Amino acid sequence: MSKENDRDVLLYAPFESFVHTTFWHKLSQIKLEVDKLKEDARSIWGCYTCTTPPAMCSVHVDFSSFNHDFQDQPLALPMLGTIINKNTLESFKEYDKVQLLEEYGQNLLSSITTTEALKNPTLLSRFILLTYADLKKYHFYYWFAFPAMNLPTIKLLSPPRKLNSVFNGDQMQQLLDAYTNIKDWKQRPFFLVQVQSGNVSIRPLCDINLLNQRPHKENENNITNSLYLGFADPSVLPANPGWPLRNLLALVLYHCKGILGKQLQLVALRLQKCGDGQSWSVFSSLVLNIELPTEENAPPKATPSWIGWQRNEKGKFGPRLAKLSSSMDPAKLAETSVQLNLKLMKWRLVPDLDLDVVREIRCLLLGAGTLGCAVARTLLAWGVQTITFVDSGTVSFSNPVRQSLYTYKDCLNGGRPKAVAAAEFMKIIFPGVNASGYQLHMPMPGHTVGEVMLPEVKKTVLKLEQLIEDHDVIFLLTDSRESRWLPTVIATSKQKLVMTAALGFDTFVVMRHGMRHQMKDVAVAPDDLQLGCYFCSDVLAPGNSQVDRTLDQQCTVTRPGVSSLAASLVVELMVSVLQHPLRGHAPAEGVSDTNKTASYDSQSALGIVPHSIRGFLSSYEQMICVSHAFQNCTACSKMVIQEYQQQGFAFLMAVFNNPHYLEDITGLTEIHQKSEDAEVWELSDTSDTD
Amino acid sequence: MSKENDRDVLLYAPFESFVHTTFWHKLSQIKLEVDKLKEDARSIWGCYTCTTPPAMCSVHVDFSSFNHDFQDQPLALPMLGTIINKNTLESFKEYDKVQLLEEYGQNLLSSITTTEALKNPTLLSRFILLTYADLKKYHFYYWFAFPAMNLPTIKLLSPPRKLNSVFNGDQMQQLLDAYTNIKDWKQRPFFLVQVQSGNVSIRPLCDINLLNQRPHKENENNITNSLYLGFADPSVLPANPGWPLRNLLALVLYHCKGILGKQLQLVALRLQKCGDGQSWSVFSSLVLNIELPTEENAPPKATPSWIGWQRNEKGKFGPRLAKLSSSMDPAKLAETSVQLNLKLMKWRLVPDLDLDVVREIRCLLLGAGTLGCAVARTLLAWGVQTITFVDSGTVSFSNPVRQSLYTYKDCLNGGRPKAVAAAEFMKIIFPGVNASGYQLHMPMPGHTVGEVMLPEVKKTVLKLEQLIEDHDVIFLLTDSRESRWLPTVIATSKQKLVMTAALGFDTFVVMRHGMRHQMKDVAVAPDDLQLGCYFCSDVLAPGNSQVDRTLDQQCTVTRPGVSSLAASLVVELMVSVLQHPLRGHAPAEGVSDTNKTASYDSQSALGIVPHSIRGFLSSYEQMICVSHAFQNCTACSKMVIQEYQQQGFAFLMAVFNNPHYLEDITGLTEIHQKSEDAEVWELSDTSDTD
Numbered sequence A, B: 001m002s003k004e005n006d007r008d009v010l011l012y013a014p015f016e017s018f019v020h021t022t023f024w025h026k027l028s029q030i031k032l033e034v035d036k037l038k039e040d041a042r043s044i045w046g047c048y049t050c051t052t053p054p055a056m057c058s059v060h061v062d063f064s065s066f067n068h069d070f071q072d073q074p075l076a077l078p079m080l081g082t083i084i085n086k087n088t089l090e091s092f093k094e095y096d097k098v099q100l101l102e103e104y105g106q107n108l109l110s111s112i113t114t115t116e117a118l119k120n121p122t123l124l125s126r127f128i129l130l131t132y133a134d135l136k137k138y139h140f141y142y143w144f145a146f147p148a149m150n151l152p153t154i155k156l157l158s159p160p161r162k163l164n165s166v167f168n169g170d171q172m173q174q175l176l177d178a179y180t181n182i183k184d185w186k187q188r189p190f191f192l193v194q195v196q197s198g199n200v201s202i203r204p205l206c207d208i209n210l211l212n213q214r215p216h217k218e219n220e221n222n223i224t225n226s227l228y229l230g231f232a233d234p235s236v237l238p239a240n241p242g243w244p245l246r247n248l249l250a251l252v253l254y255h256c257k258g259i260l261g262k263q264l265q266l267v268a269l270r271l272q273k274c275g276d277g278q279s280w281s282v283f284s285s286l287v288l289n290i291e292l293p294t295e296e297n298a299p300p301k302a303t304p305s306w307i308g309w310q311r312n313e314k315g316k317f318g319p320r321l322a323k324l325s326s327s328m329d330p331a332k333l334a335e336t337s338v339q340l341n342l343k344l345m346k347w348r349l350v351p352d353l354d355l356d357v358v359r360e361i362r363c364l365l366l367g368a369g370t371l372g373c374a375v376a377r378t379l380l381a382w383g384v385q386t387i388t389f390v391d392s393g394t395v396s397f398s399n400p401v402r403q404s405l406y407t408y409k410d411c412l413n414g415g416r417p418k419a420v421a422a423a424e425f426m427k428i429i430f431p432g433v434n435a436s437g438y439q440l441h442m443p444m445p446g447h448t449v450g451e452v453m454l455p456e457v458k459k460t461v462l463k464l465e466q467l468i469e470d471h472d473v474i475f476l477l478t479d480s481r482e483s484r485w486l487p488t489v490i491a492t493s494k495q496k497l498v499m500t501a502a503l504g505f506d507t508f509v510v511m512r513h514g515m516r517h518q519m520k521d522v523a524v525a526p527d528d529l530q531l532g533c534y535f536c537s538d539v540l541a542p543g544n545s546q547v548d549r550t551l552d553q554q555c556t557v558t559r560p561g562v563s564s565l566a567a568s569l570v571v572e573l574m575v576s577v578l579q580h581p582l583r584g585h586a587p588a589e590g591v592s593d594t595n596k597t598a599s600y601d602s603q604s605a606l607g608i609v610p611h612s613i614r615g616f617l618s619s620y621e622q623m624i625c626v627s628h629a630f631q632n633c634t635a636c637s638k639m640v641i642q643e644y645q646q647q648g649f650a651f652l653m654a655v656f657n658n659p660h661y662l663e664d665i666t667g668l669t670e671i672h673q674k675s676e677d678a679e680v681w682e683l684s685d686t687s688d689t690d
C-alpha cells in the first residue's frame, strides 16, 4: 500500500496499556489469598477516556480493576477485561495466544449478533490480560490484547475534519451538554449524534437502525439535518481515530446492511479541557466521512478474523515485564514473599495447616547460643512474628561459626550482649519480625544469693515472670540443667507450653513438657497420663553444677550438626503441637513407659505429635519416647507449683540458697533414704545366702 | 612499728610482675596444642635486671619464658618459675595458695640446705604463676608469687650509702669489669665482693664460707681489705634493696652460723647507664651494713614460713586480669577460639578424631539455597577452611528467612548473586575462611543448547570441570534432579567424593555417592558391593523437569526444619566418611538391598558410616539405607563415564540436546522395552485365564 493510498484509508490508533503499580499489588494479594494455585480467568475492569489531558490513547488498570462493579467517574469509559494469571513463566510463554484471541473475538461477535452490544455498548470494548506473577522477585510478565475484528479496508471519502469546521458553537455546546448528561456509563462509549433542524442531540446505540433509513448520499455540509455514528475517541492524532472504532464498524457491518458500500459520517468525540481548566469543549473532535465496504467484502460473508495483541516497548509482538521490586516498599515485599512460601505449603500440600496460629504464637527463647540462634531461625522460616531472646552472655570469638545470628563484628571490643545482638540480627534478616532481647542472669537452685545480689535477683525473677506471662511458648535452650528449673516452674504455673532441647556430644533430646489440665470441659488425657517435664525423669534436684565444670563442659562441646538437628526438631515439634486440636494437651504418640496406651488421636495435620525425640549421631538413629509426669518432680509436681504460687519469691530464695530444699519438699529425700535402705538390705541378703 | 624504728630496719622492695602479651599468646598456643586439658605445672623462665633503665623492680615474662633453656642476654638475671594453668575460673580461685607457697618455699629451702643454691644461685630467685586462661574471651586471670622466707627483723646498722661514697673510681671500675665479665648467668644474681689490697674482685657465692672467717667487727671504711655479700639489685629505691636479698639472707642464716647476731656488709649492685648511653656505671649501687639475727631468732631453730603472693593493682592480695581481646589481632583471636572448640572434642571425647583432614578438605557446594547455606555453616563449624559456592540465582525476598547466609539487604535492587553473597557472608562470620562464589547456570540433560548459547555453555562446563578438579568433596544441593547430573558425571570421573541432599515437603534423603575403585592394593569392597549414586535407583534419565513446574515446585516448598536436618546430616556424614580409614571407599553400614552383607569394618572414630539416611518428619523417623551401583545408571555407570572421558563436551552436548540419548547408551531404553513387553504378556495371560 503506497503512502498516497494510506491517506485515503481509515487507520486506527492502537491502545496503549497503562498498569498502575496498585494493580500488581492487588493481583499479588488475590493470588496469595484467593486464587492461590488456580489459573482461572478473572473478570476485571479497564478504563479509558476521550479527554485531553491525558493526551494518550491509553487503557488504565489499577487496584480498582478487580472490583465487582465498574467504579464510575465522570467521563470515564469502561472496558471489560479478563485476566489470566499463569503459575509459571513457561505456561505463560506457551499459552496459545492465537486461540485465546479467537475465543474472545467469537464472544465479541456473539454480543454483536445477539444485539446485546446494542443494549450495552461497552461489550464492544474489551481486553485480555495474560500474566505471570513471579511473587518471589515481584516481576510481572504481562501481555494485553484488545480484540478487534480484522475489518476490510475502509475508504476515507475526505480528510478528517475538526468538528468546529462542521458544527457551529451552539451545536458543539449542545453536543457537549448531551454527552455529559449521559447518566448510564454503559452508553458513553458508542452512540448516535443526530442533527434535527439544526439542533444536536445524542441517541443511544440501540437506535442504530436509523442509519439504514438515511438517504444514500448525504450532503456533507448539511448541518441542519443529519445523523452521525458517534464514539468516544481516545486518540489524539489529527487523522486517526482510536481503536474502539474498529468494533463499532464491525457492528455496523452486521446491523446496517442497508448502507454497506455506501457513505457513513462519524463523530469521533474528543473532549478538551478549556482555558479555564474546568469546563470541556468538543471542538477538537473529528468528523470522518467514510465509505463502508460492500456486502461481498464484509462479514458475515467473509469469516471475520481477530487482531489486537499489543506490541511491547521494542515495537514487537511480545510480553512486557514490570519489575516492581525496585518501586515497591521492600519491607512489604519481603513480607509478602515470605508469606507466599508458607502459603504454598498449605495450598499445595496440607490444606488443613493453620498458618495463623503459628504466625501469632509468641515465643520466648531462654538461651541465645547455638540452639537459641537455630531455633529462632527456624521459627522465622515458619513465619512466627514474635520472638524474644533471654541470655546472660556476650558474643565471643568462637560463637559465630556455630551460632547463626552473630558475625565476627559482634565479638569485637569484648563482645555484644547476645540477646540484644540476636534480636537485632533477626531484623536484619527480616525487618518484619518483632524481635527483642534481654540480658538476664538466670537464678538457679543451689546458686546461693547473697544480700548484695538480692535486689538484682528479685528484679530478674520479676522480669522473667513478666516475660513468660507475655509469651505463649517458652523454649529452654540454655546449656545447663539447673538454669532450666526456674523457667520450668514459672511456665508450668502459668500453663504455658514449654519446649526443651538439650545436647550431648553426638546426641540430643528434644521434648515438650506436659501441660497441667485446667479446662475441665475439654476432652483431655486423664491425669495419670499427664506427660512429664525435663526434670521428671531425674531423682536429683538441680544443683550448682557449674562449679568445677571443666573447660570442655563450659564450651558445650558437640558435633556441630547436633545443635541444628535438635533446633530444627524442637521447632517442628512445636508446630506439630500447635496443629493438634488439643495443642499442648495433645496426647503423645509412641510407646508409653507406663504401658498405658493413649486412646486419643495423637495426629495433627502434620502427622504425629510425640512427647520427646532422641537422636544419636554415632549411629544416625532417632527415636521417639513418652514419659509421664513424676509426682515427686522437682520442677512440675503439685508440691513445687503450689509452694511457688503460695510463697512466691520466698520459696524461690529457699531453693536458690538451700541445695536440699527441693528434695526435701518433694519427698525425694525420703525416696533416697528408702532406696538406700533397700540397697543395704539387698546387700546383706546377698551376703547371707552366699 | 614506729617510723623511727622503720629507718633502722631492713625493708625490701617487692617485685612487680610484667607480662608481655606474647606470653599470653604462647600460653594459649601451648594450652591448645600441647597441654589441652592437662593442668600439670610447667617450668618457665622469668627475667629481671639490676640496670637503670628500666627503673623498675620488675620481673618480665614473654613468649621466650616457655623455652627449655634460659635465653641469655647481657646482664639479664634469670628467675626460675612455675606456671600452673587451671581449666576453670573456679579451680583457679579455689586453689590452695597458702599450701602452694609452702610447697615451693620448702623446695627453695631444700636447695639452700642441700647447698645446691650455692652452686646455682639462681635457685634462690623463683616465682609461681597461677593462671586461668579463658580462651573464648582471651581473658587471662593470673597471680604471681615470689616465694621468700619470712625472715626475722634485720637491723640496719647505718643508713644505706651509695657505693661511690665507699669505693673510689678505680674500685668501682674494677667491680663493673668483674661483674660484666661473669660468663655463667647462673652466677649473676648472687656473689661475693672482695677487696684485697684495695683491689676489687668478685667471688662466686659458693665461697660464702669466707664470711665466717672475717673479723667480727669490720671497719666500715676499710676499703683496702674487706668482704661484702653481693647481689644484683633490681630495686631503685634509695633506702630499700630488692626482693632477691630475702632469700640470700636466708641462705646466710643456714650457711654462715658463725656471723649470726653479728655485722654483715652488703653490696646491692645497681648498674646505671652512663651519659654516653652505652657504658654502665656502678656508682648508684648501695652499701648496706646490717646486723644478722641471733641463732635463737633465726631458722632452722624457728620453723621458717613463706611469703610472696603479689598484690594486685588495688594493693590487695588477689589475682589480676589481662584482657587480651582488645589488644590482640581479632582475626587471629577468632581463629584460635574456633580451633579451641574443635580441639576440645578431640581432647575430651574422641582422641582418634582427625581434625586436620576435616580442616583441609576443600568443599564445592553446588547450590547456595536453603541447603547450601546450611551445609556451608555446618562445614564452617567443623573447621573446614575452603568452601566454594556455585549458584545461578540471585537473592530474592523470600530467601533470608530460610537461607542463613543472606539478609534483607541482599534482596534489594533485584537481589545479589547468591554464590557471591554467600561467600562474602562466610567471611563476615569468620574472616579466616577461604570462601569464594561463582554464578554459573548448570547445563542439564534435555535442556537443549542452541547455537547462540554454545560458547557460554562450553565455558560453564570447563569452569565446572576445573572447580571439581580443585576440590575434594562435591556437594549436590540444587533443587532439581537434572541439575545434579553433570556434576555427578564429572565428579565420578575425577574420583571425587560426592555428597547429596534432597528434600521433599516433610522428608529428606542424604547420601554419599559410591566411589569407583582405583587403588588395587588397598583392601576395598569388591566391585559388586560398589555403592550407588543419586541416579542409580532411577530407571528414567534426568530430563527437562523445569518445564511446567508449578509455582510451588519452584519454591521447593518444605517444612522449614527439613532443610537444616538434611544439611546437618549430610555434613556429619561427610565427616564420618573422612574419619574412616578408607574414606570414600568405606563400606556402608546397614542392611544391603542385595542381601550381601559387608564384611568390612564400617565404623569410623565417630561411629557408623552409612550410605544414605532418610528422614520423615510426619512420623519423626529416620532410617539408614544401602543401595548398590546400578550397571545401567545414567550418571555413574561405566558406559556414561567412558563416553564422557572419551568424547568430552561432544558427549555432553548430545545429552543436553537429545532427551533419549542417555537412556539409549545406558541400555535403559532396551530395559523399558523389555518391561513393556512383559507387561503386555502378563496382561494377555491374565485375560486368558479369567
Ligand SMILES: [Zn+2]
Residues within 6 Å of the ligand: A532, A533, A534, A535, A536, A537, A629, A630, A633, A634, A635, A636, A637
Ligand atoms: Zn516434671
Ligand SMILES: [Zn+2]
Residues within 6 Å of the ligand: B532, B533, B534, B535, B536, B537, B629, B630, B633, B634, B635, B636, B637
Ligand atoms: Zn549411579
